[in-house]
Amino acid sequence: MQFENTLEFAQRLDANDPLRHYREDFHFPKVNGEQVIYFTGNSLGLQPKRTKKYVDEIMTDWAELAVEGHFHADKPWWDYHEHLASPLAKVVGAKPEEITVMNTLTVNLHLLMVSFYRPTAKRFKIICEEKAFPSDQYMFDSQLRFHNIDPQEALVTVKKRTGEHFWRTDDILDKIEEIGDELALVLIGGVNYYSGQVFDMKAITEKGKAVGAMVGWDLAHAVGNVALELHDWNVDFAAWCSYKYMNSGPGNASGIFVNKKHLNKKGIQRFEGWWGTKKETRFLMKPEFEPMENADAWQISNVPVLSVAPYLASLEMFEEVGMEKLIEKRKKIVAFLEFVLREVDKEVAGTFEIITPSDRGCQLSVFLHGHGKWLFDYLMKKGVVTDWREPNVIRLAPAPFYCSFEDMYRFGQVLKEGILQNA
Numbered sequence: 070m071q072f073e074n075t076l077e078f079a080q081r082l083d084a085n086d087p088l089r090h091y092r093e094d095f096h097f098p099k100v101n102g103e104q105v106i107y108f109t110g111n112s113l114g115l116q117p118k119r120t121k122k123y124v125d126e127i128m129t130d131w132a133e134l135a136v137e138g139h140f141h142a143d144k145p146w147w148d149y150h151e152h153l154a155s156p157l158a159k160v161v162g163a164k165p166e167e168i169t170v171m172n173t174l175t176v177n178l179h180l181l182m183v184s185f186y187r188p189t190a191k192r193f194k195i196i197c198e199e200k201a202f203p204s205d206q207y208m209f210d211s212q213l214r215f216h217n218i219d220p221q222e223a224l225v226t227v228k229k230r231t232g233e234h235f236w237r238t239d240d241i242l243d244k245i246e247e248i249g250d251e252l253a254l255v256l257i258g259g260v261n262y263y264s265g266q267v268f269d270m271k272a273i274t275e276k277g278k279a280v281g282a283m284v285g286w287d288l289a290h291a292v293g294n295v296a297l298e299l300h301d302w303n304v305d306f307a308a309w310c311s312y313k314y315m316n317s318g319p320g321n322a323s324g325i326f327v328n329k330k331h332l333n334k335k336g337i338q339r340f341e342g343w344w345g346t347k348k349e350t351r352f353l354m355k356p357e358f359e360p361m362e363n364a365d366a367w368q369i370s371n372v373p374v375l376s377v378a379p380y381l382a383s384l385e386m387f388e389e390v391g392m393e394k395l396i397e398k399r400k401k402i403v404a405f406l407e408f409v410l411r412e413v414d415k416e417v418a419g420t421f422e423i424i425t426p427s428d429r430g431c432q433l434s435v436f437l438h439g440h441g442k443w444l445f446d447y448l449m450k451k452g453v454v455t456d457w458r459e460p461n462v463i464r465l466a467p468a469p470f471y472c473s474f475e476d477m478y479r480f481g482q483v484l485k486e487g488i489l490q491n492a
């Protein structure tokens with residue numbers, strides 16, 4: 070499609086957008102009395118208007134039923150998380166029994182590493198991406214120290230080539246091949262948080278499996294953003310948070326995937342608690358642990374329903390729309406944003422450099438050469454919420470659920486005015 074950088078054109082794209090009404094289903098912060106242009110759905114998704122009802126339901130049940138709410142609320146609390154497995158399985162390309170929701174992301178990655186990082190004297194190395202998300206780096210280091218393994222020796226980071234902003238799939242596959250039978254685990258962020266690059270999860274998983282390693286994915290920036298086929302790709306395990314593209318609220322519950330082939334395995338290592346035992350006999354308080362036959366076996370504590378409720382509200386919206394339509398709009402709106410950036414760039418003497426490669430999801434990361442943090446602050450004052458990373462990168466993620474094409478056009482105008490005024 071031939072884009073035009075005009076208000077009329079952007080409005081025409083909106084008029085033809087089948088998802089345009091969903092914008093009204095979200096709360097937008099306001100600046101100067103106007104709804105912001107929100108580019109940070111990759112950091113904290115906006116609040117769906119229906120979410121409050123789900124939380125209020127639990128508050129009311131708690132007030133009126135107290136302890137009885139565990140079994141007699143409309144949606145009883147003791148197995149509340151079960152409502153999420155099926156819609157979430159569709160978002161990540163899994164079977165419902167491979168999914169559960171519990172804890173938070175880094176905690177879940179730790180717990181999954183207990184099961185799927187089982188180092189031996191020969192096979193003990195881990196491959197991850199260079200400069201992984203800091204929490205993931207701390208996780209790797211502390212897990213390795215927990216096993217009395219020196220991170221310097223065991224953690225292999227795949228690097229980008231000098232002068233390039235993205236990882237080459239071949240470099241990752243070659244590294245997996247090279248480490249070979251010393252490789253215990255490949256664990257990478259499926260979509261890179263900094264550049265927005267989408268890794269070839271299918272090819273990397275296949276290669277990891279071929280050399281006999283476990284393969285897991287941190288899907289924080291991938292879930293609700295890009296097409297995932299975790300089951301068919303033969304991924305061993307994955308985890309993600311729910312507060313980025315999944316719009317489920319700050320610090321909220323995390324989802325995990327455990328491949329069906331690892332369910333009901335006798336003797337699998339796992340940190341266990343009572344919510345992982347069979348429902349039928351859970352309250353007999355027996356000493357022996359009888360695991361649930363699905364991913365719920367990884368559950369430990371009773372469900373924090375107040376934090377799971379917003380996730381259910383959001384999943385209902387994903388269920389209504391489906392990933393296909395979201396991805397279709399996402400591709401179009403990101404392409405339009407890129408077009409607008411390039412048009413503005415022509416008028417402000419070429420200072421933008423998009424470092425996101427063509428394998429991308431919702432996010433464009435842009436170097437603002439010659440401009441400092443003042444530009445970020447200026448955008449904020451004008452009601453454009455972006456994310457700033459030192460030294461001079463802004464990350465822009467126009468979430469397809471609630472961002473409009475007009476937002477992209479208006480952003481371009483604000484950006485241009487800011488730079489020209491300060492020139």
Ligand SMILES: *Cc1c(COP(=O)(O)O)cnc(C)c1O
Pocket residue numbers: 173174175176202204205258262287289290310
């Ligand atoms: C956002 C993000 C996290 C956050 O972890 P929490 O445990 O939810 O605080 C972890 N890893 C990656 C790659 C992320 O993008």
